Amino acid sequence: MEFQVKQASGSPSSSSSVDPNANSNPNDQDPMHSWWESISKARSRIHALSTILPSPSLSLSLSSLADSDRPARSLLQSPDAYDALSSSSPAPLWLRLRSLCQWLYETFQSSDPDLRLVVLSFVPLLSGIYLSRVATADSLAGFEAVLLAFYASELKARAGKPVSISIPDLSQPSLYHTPRSKPTSVAPARQSVGLVSPPLEPQIEVKSTKRACIVGVALDCYYKQISQMPSWSKLDLCQFAAAWAGQNCPCKAEFDVNENAEIDGFSEVRVLDEGDEIERCVEEVGKLGIVENCSNSGFKGVRIPLPWELLQPTLRIIGHCLLAPLNSQDVKDAASVAVRCLYARASHDLVPQAILATRSLIQLDKRAREAAKAAAAANAASNSNTPSKAKKPKFFWFRNDAILVEGNASCIVDLLGSS
DSSP: OOOOOOOOTTSGGGGGGSOTTTTSOGGGGOHHHHHHHHHHHHHHHHHHHHHHSOOHHHHHHHHHHHTSSSHHHHHHHOHHHHHHHHSOOSSOHHHHHHHHHHHHHHHHTSSOHHHHHHHHTTHHHHHHHHHHHTTTOSOOHHHHHHHHHHHHHHHHHHTTOOEEEEEOOTTSOOSSOOOSSOOSSOOOOOOEEEEEEOOOOOOSSOOTTTHHHHHHHHHHHHHHTGGGSOHHHHHHHHHHHHHHHOOOSGGGGGGGSOOOEEETTEEEOOOOOHHHHHHHHHHHHHHHHHHHHSOOOSOOOOOOOOOHHHHHHHHHHHHHHHHOTTSOHHHHHHHHHHHHHHHHHHHHHTOHHHHHHHHHHHHHHHHHHHHHHHHHHHHHHHHHHSOOOOOOOOEEEOTTSEEEETTOTTOEEEHHHHO
């Protein structure tokens, strides 16, 4: 026979029925403890980084970052550690990054989101150096371990599902669209789904056939957090993208040539004379100077194969760099150069989807720059046409109870004498 004993909710014995392991560790629910634990982890990782980079000035700078209230966020927003890796030094850049890959891998395994953002900020540098050196370097196992960590994280996040988008049926009425001719019978809506990325497969090593996919997934992880990435990291991505395209032919400036001149109602292409051609070449060299002067690094990648798995996330990042309003002008200029190089590469390789994407980004960039110029010109015109108000005279009191009118020294009235 079974007995069921029901206890009142307010009795003392009811509290004993609670799982004793629920509050076995009260520190897990203490926000102060978790906050201090995250700070301690961030400080330990920063101190470990200072031992890897043996620069005395950098070690002092990292120590000051470790003592801040938010060490990981301070490290993310400080260019010192990033410049120590990407700046010129006697050791090659890829060799210095190879010694840092273990630190990046271990830091990415942390549960602190700010520390993971620090590692993600190095994705452009890691991807650019890895793809540029994979054909000539002896061993890049450290690079591949970090890239596989990004891949495994995204594989877990997607849970084996593809990334798809729903494409609306324009034949059906909606809040933003009404068909011109109303159909007599309403047909069922056709659900069209576009596949952005197929399901990811587990990978234990970087094979040559999966290399572009793995690096593309790492760039996709970077894109998801791009709003929190520093500007110098975005600059590196744009510079590497321009180097990956490897196209400095005149067709990349196809959209920058002056519009066709109208003569007698017919369109006639204006032929540039020799002086205009030299001037245009000088202007193009000036644009390329953005790539050379944004960083003092001597190596920014080489021409590589660009399959769609790698080019698609790259174009997403460049689109953000072009059109996001909070980006600096240097980032926008570097992205403008990169997307034109990628357009030239896609035109030579005859990749329709890449041509369409890069051409659209170039057109959006041109319209944004034209709108900014028009707004600046209108603002300048309004400021010049606005009449300036006459300033009121300023009065100063003196000890002799006189008033001095500024700008007219003769207007002095002695109040005592006039009274």
